[in-house]
Amino acid sequence: MSNLKKIKDEFLLKLEKKLSLSEINEIKSNLFGKNGLISSEFKKIGSIVENERKKFASDLNLIKDELQNLINFKIDEIQTEEINKKLEKEKVDITLPERTFIRGKIHPVSQTIDEISSIFSEIGFSVEEGPDVENEYNNFTALNTPDNHPARDMHDTFYLDEKKEKLLRTHTSPVQIRTMLKDKPPFKIIAPGRTYRSDSDQTHSPMFHQVEGLHIDKDINMGHLKGCLNYFIKEFFEVKKIRMRFRPSHFPFTEPSAEVDIGYEIKDGKIVIGEGDKWLEILGCGMVHPNVLKNVKVDPAKFQGYAFGIGIDRLAMLKYGINDLRAFFDCDYRWLNHYGFDPLDVPTNYRGLSR
Numbered sequence: 001m002s003n004l005k006k007i008k009d010e011f012l013l014k015l016e017k018k019l020s021l022s023e024i025n026e027i028k029s030n031l032f033g034k035n036g037l038i039s040s041e042f043k044k045i046g047s048i049v050e051n052e053r054k055k056f057a058s059d060l061n062l063i064k065d066e067l068q069n070l071i072n073f074k075i076d077e078i079q080t081e082e083i084n085k086k087l088e089k090e091k092v093d094i095t096l097p098e099r100t101f102i103r104g105k106i107h108p109v110s111q112t113i114d115e116i117s118s119i120f121s122e123i124g125f126s127v128e129e130g131p132d133v134e135n136e137y138n139n140f141t142a143l144n145t146p147d148n149h150p151a152r153d154m155h156d157t158f159y160l161d162e163k164k165e166k167l168l169r170t171h172t173s174p175v176q177i178r179t180m181l182k183d184k185p186p187f188k189i190i191a192p193g194r195t196y197r198s199d200s201d202q203t204h205s206p207m208f209h210q211v212e213g214l215h216i217d218k219d220i221n222m223g224h225l226k227g228c229l230n231y232f233i234k235e236f237f238e239v240k241k242i243r244m245r246f247r248p249s250h251f252p253f254t255e256p257s258a259e260v261d262i263g264y265e266i267k268d269g270k271i272v273i274g275e276g277d278k279w280l281e282i283l284g285c286g287m288v289h290p291n292v293l294k295n296v297k298v299d300p301a302k303f304q305g306y307a308f309g310i311g312i313d314r315l316a317m318l319k320y321g322i323n324d325l326r327a328f329f330d331c332d333y334r335w336l337n338h339y340g341f342d343p344l345d346v347p348t349n350y351r352g353l354s355r
């Protein structure tokens, strides 16, 4: 029996059995792979004596076609069987009601951060970030905070190690340090983010949000600070006029330091920001202390500027009429559904920072 016939008979017999896909693929490669039996026969054509060559080649082609067709047929058969089995299992019950589609909401704090970033970016501030876990140096020492300052107390600050070297940042002010250490002046940045203090009641949460502002350049003075904050508050509360006052204060990292109050009144049980004879404190600010600039290798004889720190949660509560801070972080879906924002339902002064 010729070699070709032997191959053909042997493999036809093999292919008669019920085979798995991998078994068929194995047969396929035994026959048609690089060193497969059929492939090897093809390589022999050139060395066959001329008067037998034509017949050999034609026989070989016939056998190749026959085996290849059979293999393809078998593969098809198995795949169809698999699909049918799958379909059998995955029956769709078209009588079932559709699943409800729940769309997420944007948390008022995220919304407020976006609004703040958008307002400051209009006047040339870029956004910086810093880590929640800070070192003692950036959070206190570099910010000119003396060793005996009450903010360093364990009752106020969450320390993360015995040596009090690592802590949860108590304010966003360390981002001032990080920004100035990594670049050269001028600086014009805001830094929104989470901050932590050991405090909890209706208006204080151990985790809360602040946005830091820093503007350092040649010839920056308190007039610039006032103008910047006045613009921001009007834009944020969407009012044309705002009553605002600077109250002298003390922060170790600014000199002079001030707290800013804005005017408000209560109308029909609701707080109205802008005019009125009541005052509400909303932020701390001042001219950056020369010691802070020295600590980050900026020459205070050449550069100066202002900084501010605003409580974001407080602003969100005021703007959106939410009166318990703790509800912000309870993760109650019903609350979020009520106070949250639809991604497309944006307030009028929102200029669409991407999220």
Ligand code: DAH
Binding pocket: 170, 171, 172, 173, 212, 213, 251, 253, 254, 283, 284, 285, 286, 287, 306, 307, 308, 309, 310
């Ligand atoms: N870091 C201060 C705080 O958390 C707020 C603050 C006050 C930030 C004055 C400043 C500033 O940048 O200049 O209470």
